[in-house]
Amino acid sequence: MEDQNLNKSEIENSKSANNSLSSGEGRGEAIEVPTMAAMVAAGKVPELLFWVGCAGSFDERAQRITRSICKILQHVGISYAVLGTEESCTGDPAKRAGNEFLFQMQAMTNIELLNAYEVKKIVTGCPHCFNTLKNEYPSLGGNYEVIHHTQLIQQLIDEGKLKPQDGQPFKGRKITYHDACYLGRGNEVYEAPRSALEVLDADLVEMKRCRSNGLCCGAGGAQMFKEPEPGKKEINVERIEDAIEAKAQIVASACPFCMTMLRDGVKHHEKEQEIQVLDIAEITAQANGL
Amino acid sequence: MISQLIFLVLFAAAVAFFTQNVRKIRRNILLGRAIDRSDRPAERWAVMARVALGQSKMTKRPVAAVLHILVYVGFVIINIEVIEILIDGLFGSHRVFASVLGGLYGLLIGSFEVLALLVWLACAVFLIRRNALKLKRFSGVEMTAWPKSDANYILTTEILLMSAFLLMNAADYKLQALHYGHYITAGSFPVSSLIAPLLPAGTGSLVIIERACWWFHILGILAFLNYLPYSKHFHIIIAFPNTWYSKLQPKAEFNNMASVTAEVKAMLDPSFVPETQSGRFGAKDVTDLTWKNLMDAYTCTECGRCTSVCPANQTGKLLSPRKIMMDTRDRLTEVGKNIDQHGKDHDDGKALLDSYISREELWACTTCNACTEACPVNIDPLSIIMEMRRYIVMEESTAPGSLNNMFGNVENNGAPWKYSNADRFNWAK
Incomplete structure (x- = not known):
C-alpha cells in the first residue's frame, strides 16, 4: 500500500x-x-x-x-x-x-x-x-x-565577491525567472533573484505573469505531497506555457519544489531540448566557474 | 409644512432602520473569535489611506480602476449636495447654500453635474461589461441569480439617481431662467442646461418635474442606504475599517495557534502546566473564525479578482476564493437569523464546512497568496481555508491519505518523504 x-x-x-x-x-x-x-x-x-x-x-x-x-x-x-x-x-x-x-x-x-x-x-x-x-x-x-x-x-555580487567569468555559458541566452510564491508575494523578495541574473549579460525576459502577479507552480500548501484535485489542467503545465510564450531557453527558479513542478511541466510539453530549468544558485555557480 | 413632516418621518425611519441593520452586522461580526489587530496604528492608518481611500490596489486593472474611481469620487463629492437636500427637506428651504456661498455655489453645482454625468456613463459601461460583454470574471458557480441581480440593482439605482439629479437641475435651471417663484439663479448648470430644452415650457409642469425628481432622488438615496446592509455594496462603508484591520505581517506568515503552543509545551515538558483552553482547533463553522474573517466576508464586493488569479480555479478545480467569502457571508447571515428567531444556542444542523464549503475546495488551495494580493480591499480568503483545514486535520483527523503519510514521515523521519534521517547528509558524499 x-x-x-x-x-x-x-x-x-x-x-x-x-x-x-x-x-x-x-x-x-x-x-x-x-x-x-x-x-x-x-x-x-x-x-x-x-x-x-x-x-x-x-x-x-x-x-x-x-x-x-x-x-x-x-x-x-x-x-x-x-x-x-x-x-x-x-x-x-x-x-x-x-x-x-x-x-x-x-x-x-x-x-x-x-x-x-x-x-x-x-x-x-x-x-x-x-x-x-x-x-x-x-x-x-x-x-x-x-x-x-x-x-x-x-x-x-554587490560586494564583488561573485563575478561571472569570461566565456560563462549564459551570455546571450534567453532566461526568465519564475517567482516562488513564498519568496515573492509571501515575503516580497522579487529583486534578489533577478539581480543574480542581471550580471550574466543574458537576454532576460519576464513571463506575462510575474512578480506579484506570478503564477504558482502548483506545489505549495502541501500540494507537493498529494494528488491534485480534479480539474481540466495541471497548474505546472499552465505555468510552463507562460515560459514557452516568453520563448525562454532557461527558466530560473529559486525553490526546489518549483524546480520539480516546472521540470514536470517542461516534460509534459516535451520541451526538454528547448527549455532548461535551473536554480539561481546553479546558474551563479556555473557562471563563476565553480 | 406637511411635506417637511413627511420628509422628517421618512428620514428618521430610514436612519433608524439602517442603524438597526448595521448593529446586526456588527453583532454577527463579533460572533467571531478574538484576534488582536490594534497594533501598529500608524501603519494601519497608512494602509487604509492607501488601499481604501486611495484605491491603490484597483490600478492593476486600469479600465475597471478608472471607471470605479469615477463612481467613487462622484459618490463622495455629490454627497455634499445631499447635505443641502436634507436641510432643504427638513426646513422647507430651497437651495439653502446658494445665497450663502454665492459664486462658489455655482462652481460646486457645476462640478456635481459633471461628476453625475461621469458616474452615469461609468455605470452604463459597468452594466455593459456585466451583461453584454459578459466578462469571465463576473461568472462562476458562486455567481448565482442573486449576486448577479445585486450588481445590476446597484448600477441601475445609481443611474436612476444621477438621472433624477440632473433632471431636477434641468427643471430648476429652466425655472430660474423664467424667474419663477423661489427658483433663484444659482449657477450655470453645465450638464442639465443641455437637457433643459427637452423639458416642457410650462412652469406648472416644470415645478412638478423638479419636485418629483427632488423626492425621487432623496428617497432613492435613503432606500439605497437601507439596501446596503443586504448587498455587496456595503463595501462602500466597511472597506475602510476592513483595510485598517489588515494583516500587516508578510503574506506567507501564518499565525501560530496559541492553544496548540500550550499543548505542545506540555508534551515536551511535563512540568509545564498549560492554562486550560477550550474550544475547537480550527474552524468548522463561521463562529470558529475570527471576527476579521467575518468582517472580510461583509466587505467582499464579489469582483472576482481573487478567483481570476487563483491557480486552482484557473486550472478547473472547484476552489474559488470568492465563493469562500460569499459562503462565509451567507452562512453568517443564516446564523444571525437563527439567533434572531430561535435564540443564541439554536443548532440548525448546518455548518460552513460541508453545508457550504466542500473539502475538495479546501484541499485544492496552494496557499500561493494570489487571492490576497489581488483583493482591492485586503480580504484574506486564505486564512479561512487554513482554519478549515486545521479543523479537518486536528479535530476530525480526516486529511487525505497522502497527507497523513506525509505527517507520519515528518513525525518519524523529520522529512515529508519516507527517507531515513540517517541519510539526510548523503548529498555531500
Missing part, C-alpha cells in the same frame, strides 16, 4: 536519473561540508548556518542546488556549517496542510537545537524553510537573521 503513496518528488527522482536535461553541475566529487557538531567540537563558531531543507537533502535534483550553494559559500570563504543529520523538517508542509500540532512540535525541537548551537544567522536553500524560520519561529522562541540563498548571492 505504501507504494501507491509515493509522492511526486520520489517519482521525480527515479525519472530524472537518466534525464538528459539534468545539466547544472554534475554530481561530481564529494565535497567537504562542515557540520555544526564538528565545528563546535573543534571550538569554532561558524558565521552562518546553511539550512539545507528536506528537498535539498533528499531530492536528487535538488541536491545539486544544495551542492551549488556550498560551492558558492566555499568560494567566497564564508565560515559556514550545516546541521547534517541533526537537521529536521521545519514543519512547513504540516502547517500548510493544517497540522499545527506537528508543525509546532518540529519548530520547538528545531529551535531547541538552533538555540543550543547559538545560531545567529541562517541561509536557506528553500523559500518554504526561509519563510517558516524567518516569520513563524520567532514567536515560538527562535530568533535568527534568516535569508534565502538568492539574497546571499545578491549580497555577494
Whole structure:
C-alpha cells in the first residue's frame, strides 16, 4: 500500500536519473561540508548556518542546488556549517496542510537545537524553510537573521565577491525567472533573484505573469505531497506555457519544489531540448566557474 | 409644512432602520473569535489611506480602476449636495447654500453635474461589461441569480439617481431662467442646461418635474442606504475599517495557534502546566473564525479578482476564493437569523464546512497568496481555508491519505518523504 503513496518528488527522482536535461553541475566529487557538531567540537563558531531543507537533502535534483550553494559559500570563504543529520523538517508542509500540532512540535525541537548551537544567522536553500524560520519561529522562541540563498548571492555580487567569468555559458541566452510564491508575494523578495541574473549579460525576459502577479507552480500548501484535485489542467503545465510564450531557453527558479513542478511541466510539453530549468544558485555557480 | 413632516418621518425611519441593520452586522461580526489587530496604528492608518481611500490596489486593472474611481469620487463629492437636500427637506428651504456661498455655489453645482454625468456613463459601461460583454470574471458557480441581480440593482439605482439629479437641475435651471417663484439663479448648470430644452415650457409642469425628481432622488438615496446592509455594496462603508484591520505581517506568515503552543509545551515538558483552553482547533463553522474573517466576508464586493488569479480555479478545480467569502457571508447571515428567531444556542444542523464549503475546495488551495494580493480591499480568503483545514486535520483527523503519510514521515523521519534521517547528509558524499 505504501507504494501507491509515493509522492511526486520520489517519482521525480527515479525519472530524472537518466534525464538528459539534468545539466547544472554534475554530481561530481564529494565535497567537504562542515557540520555544526564538528565545528563546535573543534571550538569554532561558524558565521552562518546553511539550512539545507528536506528537498535539498533528499531530492536528487535538488541536491545539486544544495551542492551549488556550498560551492558558492566555499568560494567566497564564508565560515559556514550545516546541521547534517541533526537537521529536521521545519514543519512547513504540516502547517500548510493544517497540522499545527506537528508543525509546532518540529519548530520547538528545531529551535531547541538552533538555540543550543547559538545560531545567529541562517541561509536557506528553500523559500518554504526561509519563510517558516524567518516569520513563524520567532514567536515560538527562535530568533535568527534568516535569508534565502538568492539574497546571499545578491549580497555577494554587490560586494564583488561573485563575478561571472569570461566565456560563462549564459551570455546571450534567453532566461526568465519564475517567482516562488513564498519568496515573492509571501515575503516580497522579487529583486534578489533577478539581480543574480542581471550580471550574466543574458537576454532576460519576464513571463506575462510575474512578480506579484506570478503564477504558482502548483506545489505549495502541501500540494507537493498529494494528488491534485480534479480539474481540466495541471497548474505546472499552465505555468510552463507562460515560459514557452516568453520563448525562454532557461527558466530560473529559486525553490526546489518549483524546480520539480516546472521540470514536470517542461516534460509534459516535451520541451526538454528547448527549455532548461535551473536554480539561481546553479546558474551563479556555473557562471563563476565553480 | 406637511411635506417637511413627511420628509422628517421618512428620514428618521430610514436612519433608524439602517442603524438597526448595521448593529446586526456588527453583532454577527463579533460572533467571531478574538484576534488582536490594534497594533501598529500608524501603519494601519497608512494602509487604509492607501488601499481604501486611495484605491491603490484597483490600478492593476486600469479600465475597471478608472471607471470605479469615477463612481467613487462622484459618490463622495455629490454627497455634499445631499447635505443641502436634507436641510432643504427638513426646513422647507430651497437651495439653502446658494445665497450663502454665492459664486462658489455655482462652481460646486457645476462640478456635481459633471461628476453625475461621469458616474452615469461609468455605470452604463459597468452594466455593459456585466451583461453584454459578459466578462469571465463576473461568472462562476458562486455567481448565482442573486449576486448577479445585486450588481445590476446597484448600477441601475445609481443611474436612476444621477438621472433624477440632473433632471431636477434641468427643471430648476429652466425655472430660474423664467424667474419663477423661489427658483433663484444659482449657477450655470453645465450638464442639465443641455437637457433643459427637452423639458416642457410650462412652469406648472416644470415645478412638478423638479419636485418629483427632488423626492425621487432623496428617497432613492435613503432606500439605497437601507439596501446596503443586504448587498455587496456595503463595501462602500466597511472597506475602510476592513483595510485598517489588515494583516500587516508578510503574506506567507501564518499565525501560530496559541492553544496548540500550550499543548505542545506540555508534551515536551511535563512540568509545564498549560492554562486550560477550550474550544475547537480550527474552524468548522463561521463562529470558529475570527471576527476579521467575518468582517472580510461583509466587505467582499464579489469582483472576482481573487478567483481570476487563483491557480486552482484557473486550472478547473472547484476552489474559488470568492465563493469562500460569499459562503462565509451567507452562512453568517443564516446564523444571525437563527439567533434572531430561535435564540443564541439554536443548532440548525448546518455548518460552513460541508453545508457550504466542500473539502475538495479546501484541499485544492496552494496557499500561493494570489487571492490576497489581488483583493482591492485586503480580504484574506486564505486564512479561512487554513482554519478549515486545521479543523479537518486536528479535530476530525480526516486529511487525505497522502497527507497523513506525509505527517507520519515528518513525525518519524523529520522529512515529508519516507527517507531515513540517517541519510539526510548523503548529498555531500
